[in-house]
Amino acid sequence: MKDMTKDILAGAEGRRRNGVGDPLGANSEIGRKLKQYYDELVSDDVPDRFAQLLSQLEQAEPAQKKD
Amino acid sequence: MPAVSQGFKTDLLGAIPSLRAFAVSLTQNADKADDLVQETLVKAWDKHESFQPGTNLKAWLFTILRNEFYSQMRKRGREVQDSDGIMTARLAVHPAQHGQLDLKDFRGALEQLPEDQREAIILIGASGFSYEEAAEICGCAVGTIKSRVSRARTRLQEILKISGEDEYGPDAISAQVTGTAAH
Numbered sequence: 001m002k003d004m005t006k007d008i009l010a011g012a013e014g015r016r017r018n019g020v021g022d023p024l025g026a027n028s029e030i031g032r033k034l035k036q037y038y039d040e041l042v043s044d045d046v047p048d049r050f051a052q053l054l055s056q057l058e059q060a061e062p063a064q065k066k067d
Numbered sequence: 068m069p070a071v072s073q074g075f076k077t078d079l080l081g082a083i084p085s086l087r088a089f090a091v092s093l094t095q096n097a098d099k100a101d102d103l104v105q106e107t108l109v110k111a112w113d114k115h116e117s118f119q120p121g122t123n124l125k126a127w128l129f130t131i132l133r134n135e136f137y138s139q140m141r142k143r144g145r146e147v148q149d150s151d152g153i154m155t156a157r158l159a160v161h162p163a164q165h166g167q168l169d170l171k172d173f174r175g176a177l178e179q180l181p182e183d184q185r186e187a188i189i190l191i192g193a194s195g196f197s198y199e200e201a202a203e204i205c206g207c208a209v210g211t212i213k214s215r216v217s218r219a220r221t222r223l224q225e226i227l228k229i230s231g232e233d234e235y236g237p238d239a240i241s242a243q244v245t246g247t248a249a250h
Contacts, residue, residue: 024192028220029229034189035192035193037170037173038088038092041088041092044088050083053109054079
């Protein structure tokens, strides 16, 4: 009996969590705006400094071959 | 120390747009964000050996960036962010008409969230991470991420005066906030 109660409670918990689980779905205004906000940031042009930085890091690596 | 592979470098380059987006979301400042991304790339380069190939590089990089952000904040002495008083004073966003929510208003609302809630809702709602991945990035329990996302959403709805879009009815947390618990 105890186990059954636990199962029922777990089920209710699961359903409640599912309700909360997709609070940012496609139908949600907040969810849409959030993606719009972020996508705009992601599509921003990347300044050259980062490619330059990685090239510098690459050149600064200690030479591996020492024979 | 083994050389950094070409593939790793290419993957780092590919991750930069996402890193910048996450950094802006955290810092709310484009210059600070780019400095943060730079630090992240240098750190990632230095400790590339600790990355396990085949695992999620983006999550690994986000973790580094986030740690860097919080350690810088601690060093600088925390900038005022999450004082309720200040936030309430800045709540003057005019009501949004349904479906016509301005992106600028949204940005302003996002800025008003405490960092932990903002990063949670960004990781889950925008960066495409699962709750498990977000929990790993933030070094906390999955349940903690869930409740932060939920609080963030409720708060954004309050600030932007959006209501009635939750098809499941008020969840436990918003019910606590809006509930009329008459004692």
